[in-house]
Amino acid sequence: MDQIEFNPLFPIGGKNDAFAQYFTGQSYLKMLTTERLSIGNVTFEPGCRNNWHIHHKGGQILLCTDGRGxxxxxxxxxxxxxxxxxVNIPPEVKHWHGAAPDCWFTHLAVEIPAKGAFNEWLEPVSHEEYAQL
Known part of the structure; x- marks a missing residue:
């Protein structure tokens, strides 16, 4: 990782192995808090992105901190x-997010609490879809 081009605000954390099946490329996760509100620092290597997914009931807010995505x-x-x-992501909206092809990217992922909230992981973003950026 080139620290001149990418100097993250929060700790990157470890490889995001728990959710690796829902990502194309390598991501890293550092949970900043899980008390009352879940906030994770998610870092994407260049070209990394998550699958299409839906946040049911609660939604999510992304606070972009480093790089380009x-x-x-x-x-x-x-x-x-x-x-x-x-980025304010309402519940029930199918979407994806990730890094630009040539740049690292980091955002804080804030999960909006709601009774019965869960994520539904869907198909990967195809290479053809991603190439259209």
Missing amino acids: YYQEWGKPAKELHPGDV
């Missing part, structure tokens, strides 16, 4: 993300 809702064009960007 993308967020895309099903049926809509992808949005480029930079440090300081905030």
Whole structure:
């Protein structure tokens, strides 16, 4: 990792092995807190992205802190993300997020608490879809 180009604000944490099956490429996860609200620092190597997924009932907020990445809702064009960007993901919206092909990317993932909330992991973002960024 080139520290000149990528100097993360929060600790990167370990390889995100628990969720590796839902990612294309390598990601890292450092849980910052699980008290009252779950906030994870998620770091994506260049080209890494998570599968399409849906947050049922609770939703999620992404606080972009480092690098350059993308967020895309099903049926809509992808949005480029930079440090300081905030993405409010309502419940029941199919989407994905991850790094640009040539840049590391980090965001804080804030899970919105709700009774019965859960994530539904879906198909990977295809190489063809990702190449259209």
